[in-house]
Amino acid sequence: MKRKLVIAAVAASVVIGGGTAVAFADDEARTGAAEVRAAGPVAADRAEGSTASSSKATAAEVIAAALRHTPGTAVGADREDDGADAGTWHVDVVQADGVERTVAVSPDTGKVIGVHRDTDDADDARADLAALKGADVDAREAALAVAAKGAVTDVDLDDDDRATVWSVDTAKAGEWQVDVRTGKVTQELDD
Template identity: 55%
Template sequence: MKRNIVIATVTAAALIGGGTVAAYASADDGDAPTQRQTSVRIADDRNDDADDRNEAADDRDDATDDRNDTADDRNDDATEARGSKITAADAIAAALKNTPGTAVSADRDDDGAGAWDVNVVKGDGTEYSVLVSPDTAKVVGAQRDDDDDNDGREDLAALKGASVDAREAAEAGAAKGTVTDVDLDDDGPAAWSVETTKGEWKVDLKTGKVTQDHDDDTAQDNGQDDRDGDDD
């Protein structure tokens, strides 16, 4: 009788112990995939974070390259402008004398001769590209732009009621450095956009007030502000 009780007790203990082991084994088997999946997710998140950082670094590099390209272009324009005896304002005046109308832009041509290229719009909206010698202010060419894109009419509409023309804008911008480019900026409130050797500037169409173009990183890097009246 006692032997039967002992055997029964041992058997029960074995069953209980086995159940506990089985329970542990079952728990271990269930947790292992979860732990592995968690580890994989953490690794993936880290890789994603690394990829995001790399993309952000690439974006910064691209932005730096763009600024460097802009600075290089500006330096090239500045070198040409400094070597020119004729200012942007002089070139605009000469172009309008040859081809009457409204000047809407002036910059240095990249054909190798470095002539001033002045865009003049007639009253009917037709556009002309007038080339002015950077040394003599003589007109060396004038060609009609046959593109039917209505840009000329849009420029005239933007300048309606303006008190400051392109030549006056060039003269105003010259207080901020040697002028290399004058253009009509009609993105938002219309204004003259004047690029100089020291940055880009906005010239108000009605008052002629010159303010810094805050989208221009180079001007900001140079520490220029609206009070800076020094030339190059």
């Protein structure tokens, strides 16, 4: 009888201890944060030794993290250069209802650290969605396409000229354009 009681007590301890360990080990689902890891060509985004590349999270990774947290269409992403937010990535996401939100992502962890609604850009948000209608290349893919050229610091939708393109800046290799329909990458020449 004592043997059965001891076995039952040990088994209960293992189950309770294991459940507690699992609960404390994975709090991602409760916080809404998402960590992103680089693989393959994304790692090229980290190749340069500039301040921009000291970030552990690449442009493509932060765009993916922002979209997992705030579903919609990414219309831009940039690393803040100065101020209290220096180094933090800001990803502009237009949701299906036309509301634009700016998602702040940590450059070190690739986790979302804040979101706020942009109330003054409703017309711009709708125009961005219209410009991307029929596009085959999104902001994340544009960042990946240019990552081999250098550490990506900025990805913005540019529909002011003849064609709609992603304008992608790198830390040292200049500015590039990625066609939203074909994915063709061309260097942006100074005017």
